[in-house]
Amino acid sequence: MADGRQRDLVIKALSALAPGAGFMFGELPRPGGRHLRWVETTNGGPTILLTAGAGDTVLDWGPVLPALTADFHVVAYDRAGLGASDPAPRTNLASQVEDLVAVLDRHGPALLVGHSWGGLLVQLAAAARPGKVSGLVLVDPTHEEVMAEVPLRLRLGSEVMLTWIVALKAAGMFGKRLTAFGQDTAAKCSTDPAIQALLLDAYRASYARLGQVVAIRTENQLASRVTAARRARAAMTVPDVPMTVLTATRGKLPALQVRAAALADQTAAAFPRGQHVVVDDAGHYVHHDQPAATAAAIKAIAA
Incomplete structure (x- = not known):
């Protein structure tokens, strides 16, 4: 079951970050008696549905929320096992897409x-x-083809790190590391120490259980398995909608940076109205390093 205190802390933190948005939690029953949960704003406007990276929760979108909540109905959900959402009996690419489709069915068009x-x-x-x-x-x-070219030493290093954080959590020694992660995210969201403290409390609560930390490892492992993604992409028919892909300028090995940019061009070209925008001075968390540019790209399409 989801922790009611955690949900209260998340709502309190996001409400301080984006006053007037009217954040509330919603939930959707899923097979097996579990629930997917999300935060959403109570205002009107076009709907924006935010989906975080591997192991991240709704709090990861904090840096861009203040720029979006005034004009849009914003929904950010936690995938199974993360944040406020219950764990799933199985976690794979197909199950995660099915869950997202269920949320989209509830809130779309988005x-x-x-x-x-x-x-x-x-x-x-x-x-x-x-x-x-x-x-x-x-x-x-x-992109699975970038993941396929990550050197073996980096893949092994990532697996060791992911196993290590789970072991630390199981031993009750993950608190210091978790606080460091949370402080970094909070600092990207606001310069106000009071708001940062609220975000840090919410962040700690969102990874309070062992299963939530295990989900970080599980999702990162999913992202490194390319076969399922290749099959899914090959079967995919893209919709005729406006699309923008934003890519970082740093954070990857030089060869992988070049490969990622080429694949972003390819992804954009697959959409009739696609475009690729390189965001200057941004790492992989583009929405943290350049929140204004990210929000502008979102608004340009949402409008």
Whole structure:
């Protein structure tokens, strides 16, 4: 079951970050008695559905929320096992797309915005429900062909790190590391120490349970498995909607940076109204490093 205190802390933090948005939680029953949960604003306007990267929760969108909540109905959901959402009996690419499609069915038509792993998921959800999608913004999205070219030493290093954080959590020693992550996210959201403290409290609560930390590892492992993504992309028919893919300028090995840019061009070209925008001075978390540019790209399509 989801932790009611955690949900209260998330609502309190986001309400301080974006006053007047009227944040509230919603939920959707899913097979097996579990629930997917999201935060949404109570104002009207076109709907924007935000899908975070692997292991991230609704709080990851904090840096861009203040720029979006005044004019749009914003929905940000937690995938199964993360944040306020219950764990699923199985977690794979298909199950995560099915969950996103279910949220889209509830809230669409919507502009789908996805970061990293979420960027791949929103493309597949849009292909599954073209009539429910008004546009797409992909924020440095995961591409399986980039993942296939990550050197073995980096893949092994990532697996060791993911296993290590789960072990630390199981041993009750993850608090310091979690606080560091949370402080970094809070600092990207606001310069107000009071708001940062609220966001940090919400962040800690969102990873309070072992299963929530295990979900970080599970999703990152999913993102590194290319076969399922290749099959899904090959079967995908893109909808005729406006689409922007934003890519970072740093954070990857030089060869992978070049490859990612080429694949972003390819992704944009697959959409009749697609475009690729390189965001200057931005790492993989483009919406953290350049929130104004990210919000502008979202608004341009949502409008």
